[in-house]
Amino acid sequence: MSPFGGFLMPIVYSSILDEHRAVRTAAGMFDLSHMGQFVLSGDGVAGWLDELTVNEVATMKPNQARYNMFTNSRGGVHDDVILYQLPGHWLLVVNAGNTEKIWQLLTAALPPGISLFNRTLESALIAVQGPRAVEILKPLCDFDVATLRYYYAGQGTVGGIAAEVARTGYTGEDGFELFIQAGSAQALWDHLGEAGAGYGLLPAGLGARDVLRLEAGMPLYGHELSEDITPLMGGQQWAVRFDKPSFSGKEALERQRLGGAFDRIAGLVMDGKAPARAGYPVSFEGQIVGQIRSGAPAPALGGKNIATALLKRPAADVGTRLAVEIRGAQHMATVVPMPFYKRLRSGERS
Amino acid sequence: MSQPGDRVYTKEHEWLRIEGSSATIGITDYAQSSLGDIVYVELPKPGAQLERSKPMGVVESVKAVSDIYAPAAGTVSEINSSVEDDPAKVNADPFGDGWLVKVTLQDPNAAAQGLLDAQAYADFVASLSH
Numbered sequence: 001m002s003p004f005g006g007f008l009m010p011i012v013y014s015s016i017l018d019e020h021r022a023v024r025t026a027a028g029m030f031d032l033s034h035m036g037q038f039v040l041s042g043d044g045v046a047g048w049l050d051e052l053t054v055n056e057v058a059t060m061k062p063n064q065a066r067y068n069m070f071t072n073s074r075g076g077v078h079d080d081v082i083l084y085q086l087p088g089h090w091l092l093v094v095n096a097g098n099t100e101k102i103w104q105l106l107t108a109a110l111p112p113g114i115s116l117f118n119r120t121l122e123s124a125l126i127a128v129q130g131p132r133a134v135e136i137l138k139p140l141c142d143f144d145v146a147t148l149r150y151y152y153a154g155q156g157t158v159g160g161i162a163a164e165v166a167r168t169g170y171t172g173e174d175g176f177e178l179f180i181q182a183g184s185a186q187a188l189w190d191h192l193g194e195a196g197a198g199y200g201l202l203p204a205g206l207g208a209r210d211v212l213r214l215e216a217g218m219p220l221y222g223h224e225l226s227e228d229i230t231p232l233m234g235g236q237q238w239a240v241r242f243d244k245p246s247f248s249g250k251e252a253l254e255r256q257r258l259g260g261a262f263d264r265i266a267g268l269v270m271d272g273k274a275p276a277r278a279g280y281p282v283s284f285e286g287q288i289v290g291q292i293r294s295g296a297p298a299p300a301l302g303g304k305n306i307a308t309a310l311l312k313r314p315a316a317d318v319g320t321r322l323a324v325e326i327r328g329a330q331h332m333a334t335v336v337p338m339p340f341y342k343r344l345r346s347g348e349r350s
Numbered sequence: 351m352s353q354p355g356d357r358v359y360t361k362e363h364e365w366l367r368i369e370g371s372s373a374t375i376g377i378t379d380y381a382q383s384s385l386g387d388i389v390y391v392e393l394p395k396p397g398a399q400l401e402r403s404k405p406m407g408v409v410e411s412v413k414a415v416s417d418i419y420a421p422a423a424g425t426v427s428e429i430n431s432s433v434e435d436d437p438a439k440v441n442a443d444p445f446g447d448g449w450l451v452k453v454t455l456q457d458p459n460a461a462a463q464g465l466l467d468a469q470a471y472a473d474f475v476a477s478l479s480h
Contacts, residue, residue: 016412017387207386207413273390273434275410296412297389327392327408 005096007034019208026200027130036099042114071249124185129175172216217339267338270305289315359471424453
């Protein structure tokens, strides 16, 4: 167990490789109760959040979930979040390491008529992720999880426990995130573990989760996004709605987009067996052009070492050959398109 | 976890098995189990001079990079290149097939001095979980 965001969190239950394999081929369940959960209500929530974030809030439909980012005036990212529009309230799920920061930001600017509640300690979050997640949850739920659309939520019971169930995740697989009362967490965890065992479900820790999200090309705050790494630099420009009339950091992001010469996150595959790790210098033709931001061996790519790096512009182009400095030695890598791993959806063939 | 009695141990979880003027070096079962799935092993080259308590190589798990510290001074005479090809061997058999390097000891008579015997190392490992 490791301290993380004020919680004691499991990095690994059995083996990162076994847990990874379970999520890619069957299912894994993750305890994500450390993530911050804020409840907002009031008529002005959408308009207010639209000013603070890059993606559109006002166009969200009932029960829809949307990835979003809170940005500073320079276009850097305070946090990347998922916002849910649930019946009667909005649920904002923030990174554990940023819970306090986003809470301060929201409370300092809270407009009249909007109520804000931090339910992090009263609420738990368990994710069930993997190709067999539907099979596992379907018999436990009093509503049809199979028809729940991607990035939508439903309300009901799971194993008799009241839950908000969202078809969201951070692994690159199909799956669900279950929001429940903290007091029900142990019971639901045990119930899922028993119900899922026959399907190959394993408890999975933060170690496997990090490898899974990296393979799927999903950013991790503090690595691919930060107060200094904007959504454009981090490769998340798809989430920035420049057609919104205004939002925090919009001018800076527009300047960055028009200028074009900004550093950006690129995907790397190493030639050799030595893993690239966060912080290692990256060079192109003998010149340092950036730094590794995340790196791990990727079981989904046969154990090849993958990484993200924040790189100066020409060096970030796909196909570029780069050298990663590992303990004083240069190890070659190639820039590749992200994501590194994409699951086959039904109807596709391998 | 039983620690073989035919060798000595460091508090950094390496083992040293002395046979005359040479010795074999590896990491302990506690080390491999703490690291989890080992995916990469970097060993010194044959002929390299090892200084006691100085890094002599690296073992990496999926998430972590750990230095291997030389338990004794000497010259590397042989490396177990099979663990470089198949690092999971270190997980599977850390005290046997997962050995790392063989060295010619600089001072065979003093090599074990200051290191822990199997019982002392077992007690040390037990103390870590409290």
